[in-house]
Structures are given as C-alpha cells and as structure tokens.
Amino acid sequence: MDTAGDYEFAPLRIPPGTSRSAAATMLSLQSDVGGWELARLQLHADGTRKVILRRRARLSYLPKPVI
Template sequence: MIQQEAVVDEDWEYRRLQLPPGVSRRAAATQLSIHAEFAGWELSTVRLYSDGSRRVWLRRKRRPAEVGYLAS
C-alpha cells in the first residue's frame, strides 16, 4: 500500500492510498477499516483500474484546533 501526503481544504483532509493489483477485496476492506477505526478516515472515492490496482481517497473532517479556532 502506498500512502500519499494529505491534501487539506477548508473543512476536510484527504489522503490517497494506492493498493497494488494483488490485494484482494477482503484485504483492501480490512486495511480501509483499520484507517477508519483508528485514524478517523472515511471512504470518499475508490477507482479500480484494469490492471487490478485500486486508488482510494479517504477523507476526514478537520478538527477545530487544525482549522484555527481558539480553545476556550
């Protein structure tokens, strides 16, 4: 699995993952579940290519401290 740097916009943070052709659907689902459960990511987009590789975009809501709000 190849992870790319996170892309941040105003409200969301995105991360791209590239899954190689040999990864089964079950293994891919397990990896994505781990990202969701332990890091707070949710699935945004999945693209399956003809060679069997997958490009996955995950997203998560930015936390108030990251957006620039002051904690009171």
C-alpha cells in the first residue's frame, strides 16, 4: 500500500461561476500534462471548488498545475 510520503500534493481553488465542464477540462489538462490525479474535490455552497491533486513524487520534474 502506498503512503502519503510517496506522493506530492497540489491544492487548487476553482472560482465560483466556473462551469462543471470547464472545471473538468482544466483538471483533465493537468492530468495529461503534469501527471496529476484527483485526490479530493470539495464543492462549496457558494460554487467554489477546492481541489487536491496528487502525483507520485518521482514525477517531480514535471510542471506544477496552473489554473
């Protein structure tokens, strides 16, 4: 089983008013380009999405997410 030390994490905030499809596209691009995967997604009442992305620590030479 993997431990948290094997991963690096990147917190992101997607502003309210961003459509569901636009948010999915943003996260899909991060996955394709940077090797990130979705660890946690929280949708708040005001429409803000708080996202935690993770990837294996050995992929740290890849770029950080940009949203």
